[in-house]
Amino acid sequence: MSDFLTANWNFPTRVVTGAGSIRKLPDLAREYGIAKPLLVTDEGLKDMAFIAETRAMMKAAGLEAGFFHDVQGNPTEANLDAGVKAFTAGGHDGVIAIGGGSALDVGKVVALMHGQSRPVWDFEDVGDWWTRADASKISPFIAVPTTAGTGSEVGRAGVITNLATHEKKIIFHPAIMPKVAIEDPELSVGLPPVLTAGAGMDALAHCFEAYCVNSFHPMADGVALEGIHLINTYLPKAVDNGADIEARAYMLAAASMGATAFQKGLGAIHSVSHPVGARYNTHHGMTNGVLFPYVMIANRPAIEAKMPRVAATLGLGGGFDAVLEWILDLRTKTKVPHTLADLGVKAEDVDSIAADAVKDPTAAANPRGFSTEQFAVLTRAAIEGDLSFEIPADG
Secondary structure (H helix, E strand, O other), X not given: OOOOOOOOOOOOOEEEEOOOHHHHHHHHHHHOOOOXXXXXXXXXOOOOHHHHHHHHHHHHOOOOOEEEOOOOOOOEHHHHHHHHHHHHHOOOOEEEEXXXXXXXXXXXHHHHHOOOXXXXXXXXXXXXXXXXXXXXXXXXXXXXXXXXXXXXXXXXXXXXEEOOOOEEEEEEOHHHOOOEEEEOHHHHOOOOHHHHHHHHHHHHHHHHHHHHOOOOOHHHHHHHHXXXXXXXXXXXXXXXXXXXXXXXXXXHHHHHHHHHHHHHOOOHHHHHHHHHHHHHOOOHHHHHHHHHHHHHHHHHHHHHHHHHHHHHHOOOOOOHHHHHHHHHHHHHHOOOOOOOHHHOXXXXXXXXXXXXXXXXXXXXXXXXXXXHHHHHHHHHHHHHOOOOOOOOOOO
């Protein structure tokens, strides 16, 4: 028991919230020594009015901002390399990323990599690999999320896809934690319902998986449960009415809470979602939403004792079965597909997905250890939409 009660805890960076808080960006940039930032966003946002307004605001404040938007939904090393070249060519002294998790992840890894001599894969979140980096060459980073999902705005890592191996790699360094996150709900009102739902499912998976992980972190457990409560209350509202500022604000908070909680660990939702996304370029949050009930069922023996508290948080009686019915209902309300096949995933790839899932760093924290064969059973059930499947007792 004494060993179980041993842990290392960390809580996130400074967060500035509220409608219109983007207007504080110039002063915050100067506060952290950024005079010539590289503004990073993605292809889908580059022409949005609020991006143009933000660039004009920075220019009026005397900030010499560059502009980089070669970021795709599942960013690759090519996106990262292009960002590093833009940073170096512009002589920038910091990075400001505005967008979803992809833009934020690329932005923070650009802030890391522009001053390093080693390849990015040398800084994967494995052991103490982060100590290989020259921390003195890491530039300050400010995050402005426009989606409520990844929680990258309060994280110390970025996810980059290695196209050569079809793997998503988590690149980590404590110094790439944003100096400040600006959570302005007005910036997310234009997000379409499908992306709102997908992002929300990512935040929910973070909260749920973190709570289910068997490690000692009572504070993260409390944060995760409140995040689940907020998502249950406000995600359907944000999907139904994108202009609901209150719902948008609470969802931004819930996303940050999920990323704060998952320092405790994640699990098999992410273990399977990562290789699926790397192969099929699926939306990460939507993939998580599809996988959610199948992973719950696979993990049932290891998480059932925790479900009455989740049910109580949701205002439900009962335990596991009530929570399972709730997630199925929430997926229906927010139009999340039921199967991986709906996302284009083919049965012929089950074995390779399972082989990568068992190696994914998140698999180690899953409440129930799965072999490659057990991951294959889970993945096949999610492709076929089979909620009656059983994980074999041994692989």
